[in-house]
């Protein structure tokens with residue numbers, strides 16, 4: 267099977283947030299679809315090792331800000347490339363919140379959905395949440411960002427390896443999976459999160 271064929275699937279890009287107890291968190295995801303229209307239901311798929319995913323399992327609510335074409339890599343990096351385990355993703359930000367207390371974006375996003383989980387299925391690496399949309403509103407007239415445009419226009423090109431240093435492995439920037447070896451195959455796909463080789467960064471010999 268040529269798993270890179272799966273990269274031909276098209277997606278949007280989303281800021282996914284929740285509030286559980288007094289704690290808020292958010293991440294970046296590309297896996298959200300409208301799954302039904304009567305009632306309006308959405309399906310999102312979330313990496314199980316992700317703290318936002320763990321929190322949604324408990325809070326049963328989330329907010330989805332649909333990122334638009336003005337989205338910056340800084341936003342993606344802040345919420346998508348770091349974990350709440352080691353960084354305060356909201357430092358210096360004062361985002362509005364929906365009726366469930368989940369933060370949402372009024373810039374770099376074109377629409378916001380307030381969602382309540384009605385079902386979930388554990389798929390192994392990910393959990394599929396099916397949710398009813400309790401509220402929806404537009405925040406800009408900009409077109410939504412597609413995952414293909416994120417890769418083509420926003421994501422920085424990989425930097426050249428640091429000269430004189432020996433690469434001993436590769437780390438997935440999305441989930442932290444570690445691949446041991448100097449050369450990561452071009453068609454490598456992260457076994458944990460399904461992201462391609464371009465989402466890995468080299469780990470150097472110390």
Ligand code: FE
Pocket residue numbers: 438439440441442443456457458459460461
């Ligand atoms: Fe990964």
